Amino acid sequence: xxxxxxxxxxxxxxxxxxxxxxxxxxxxxxxxxxxxxxxxxxxxxxxxxxxxxxxxxxxxxxxxxxxxxxxxxxxxxxxxxxxxxxxxxxxxxxxxxxxxxxxxxxxxxxxxxxxxxxxxxxxxxxxxxxxxxxxxxxxxxxxxxxxxxxxxxxxxxxxxxxxxxxxxxxxxxxxxxxxxxxxxxxxxxxxxxxx
Amino acid sequence: xxxxxxxxxxxxxxxxxxxxxxxxxxxxxxxxxxxxxxxxxxxxxxxxxxxxxxxxxxxxxxxxxxxxxxxxxxxxxxxxxxxxxxxxxxxxxxxxxxxxxxxxxxxxxxxxxxxxxxxxxxxxxxxxxxxxxxxxxxxxxxxxxxxxxxxxxxxxxxxxxxxxxxxxxxxxxxxxxxxxxxxxxxxxxxxxxxx
DNA sequence: GTGTCAACTTGACACTATGTCAAGTGACGT
DNA sequence: ACGTCACTTGACATAGTGTCAAGTTGACAC
Numbered sequence: 119x120x121x122x123x124x125x126x127x128x129x130x131x132x133x134x135x136x137x138x139x140x141x142x143x144x145x146x147x148x149x150x151x152x153x154x155x156x157x158x159x160x161x162x163x164x165x166x167x168x169x170x171x172x173x174x175x176x177x178x179x180x181x182x183x184x185x186x187x188x189x190x191x192x193x194x195x196x197x198x199x200x201x202x203x204x205x206x207x208x209x210x211x212x213x214x215x216x217x218x219x220x221x222x223x224x225x226x227x228x229x230x231x232x233x234x235x236x237x238x239x240x241x242x243x244x245x246x247x248x249x250x251x252x253x254x255x256x257x258x259x260x261x262x263x264x265x266x267x268x269x270x271x272x273x274x275x276x277x278x279x280x281x282x283x284x285x286x287x288x289x290x291x292x293x294x295x296x297x298x299x300x301x302x303x304x305x306x307x308x309x310x311x312x313x
Numbered sequence: 314x315x316x317x318x319x320x321x322x323x324x325x326x327x328x329x330x331x332x333x334x335x336x337x338x339x340x341x342x343x344x345x346x347x348x349x350x351x352x353x354x355x356x357x358x359x360x361x362x363x364x365x366x367x368x369x370x371x372x373x374x375x376x377x378x379x380x381x382x383x384x385x386x387x388x389x390x391x392x393x394x395x396x397x398x399x400x401x402x403x404x405x406x407x408x409x410x411x412x413x414x415x416x417x418x419x420x421x422x423x424x425x426x427x428x429x430x431x432x433x434x435x436x437x438x439x440x441x442x443x444x445x446x447x448x449x450x451x452x453x454x455x456x457x458x459x460x461x462x463x464x465x466x467x468x469x470x471x472x473x474x475x476x477x478x479x480x481x482x483x484x485x486x487x488x489x490x491x492x493x494x495x496x497x498x499x500x501x502x503x504x505x506x507x508x
Numbered sequence: 509g510t511g512t513c514a515a516c517t518t519g520a521c522a523c524t525a526t527g528t529c530a531a532g533t534g535a536c537g538t
Numbered sequence: 539a540c541g542t543c544a545c546t547t548g549a550c551a552t553a554g555t556g557t558c559a560a561g562t563t564g565a566c567a568c
Contacts, residue, residue: 126544144424144425145425149525157544157546158545158546160528160546161544161546163526163527164544164545168526169527229338229339229340230340266496273481273488274500276486277482280481282475283472283475286471287469287472291468293465293468304460305504308503308504309503309504321515342554342555343554353516353517355517356515356516356517358556359514363556364554
């Protein structure tokens with residue numbers, strides 16, 4: 119799956135991801151990453167100018183490793199709006215646990231670090247595109263609930279599939295991943311599809 | 314409304330709330346609070362052992378000032394489950410903007426500071442109680458959608474009314490407070506009430 | 509007046525984590 | 539032999555929290 123390049127840069131990214139995944143996204147320091155890779159803390163700064171850039175690079179690295187494009191094929195090729203909505207929620211919802219570590223770390227930096235904020239916003243804007251596409255497909259079928267504008271429906275779906283909400287249900291409330299996907303699909307259908 | 318006690322302690326809490334409200338919950342330092350009150354930074358530690366305790370006290374102070382109990386009366390006295398659900402979402406949803414500053418600051422500390430985490434969890438557990446009461450009322454009327462257990466319905470409603478989701482729609486997407494309440498009520502009704 | 513107590517001030521310091529700077533080492537290619 | 543690249547070592551700046559010790563000030567008691 120991964121094209122293990124084994125350069126120091128890639129080893130740094132791998133170590134970062136492992137630590138973030140293990141530590142639940144919190145409290146991973148530059149020195150932790152360095153010692154895991156087996157290099158000095160300062161050597162990290164030869165590869166990444168700062169912590170925010172390292173985290174952003176790590177999040178792109180996850181996408182590369184996990185065939186983000188392939189995951190979206192079922193959503194893009196869905197025949198109906200309803201199918202597209204379910205496929206989108208399935209695809210993105212199942213991707214969340216994979217990026218969760220990095221996402222949480224970036225999310226935590228968002229409030230203090232402007233670089234981290236822009237990077238996170240960029241990524242989230244892409245998610246909004248996915249939501250908009252699903253809403254548009256529903257609307258094209260005449261299936262969109264008329265109590266919401268398509269803009270509102272997009273914002274709402276974007277909120278529904280947020281990392282925070284996944285964290286809430288799957289981590290804090292102990293839901294299984296499968297049940298999370300089921301309920302989110304059901305919820306979205308009941309709220310967004312006209313009766 | 315507030316019983317302006319004007320002790321140093323109260324002036325600290327007021328200043329903290331004002332700064333958090335103004336600064337959007339981020340980047341308020343102990344020294345900022347001290348200089349706003351007009352005392353030395355060290356004097357803060359004569360009243361509160363640390364930043365987490367100060368924030369927690371500030372959040373309790375908000376409750377005292379804003380008649381949290383009174384706000385819940387319409388929800389508790391609702392005649393039907395449907396009414397109770399709408400009243401609860403209205404009451405809590407309209408309280409979020411008031412506590413938002415403090416909530417965000419506490420939320421940011423949650424990942425690093427265990428004291429902040431327990432305090433926040435306590436408060437959120439109370440919110441879950443409110444959600445559970447609304448779900449129970451629906452169930453008592455036989456109106457609860459049978460695709461969800463009552464536990465699941467509670468978790469889901471708890472997620473729906475989270476501070477993060479309010480932030481997402483009202484701050485990031487620019488929804489009005491009134492529209493936020495409307496759509497959340499609609500969403501909850503469509504998802505939780507049997508057809 | 510004198511004593512004392514509480515609230516507050518001033519200033520120094522420890523700690524943690526990020527990020528910077530400068531000088532040095534060791535392997536590898538030519 | 540020479541340079542260069544990737545890395546090391548160690549010192550240092552900065553920001554913010556929290557701690558410690560030694561004052562100051564004002565009110566109240568006697």
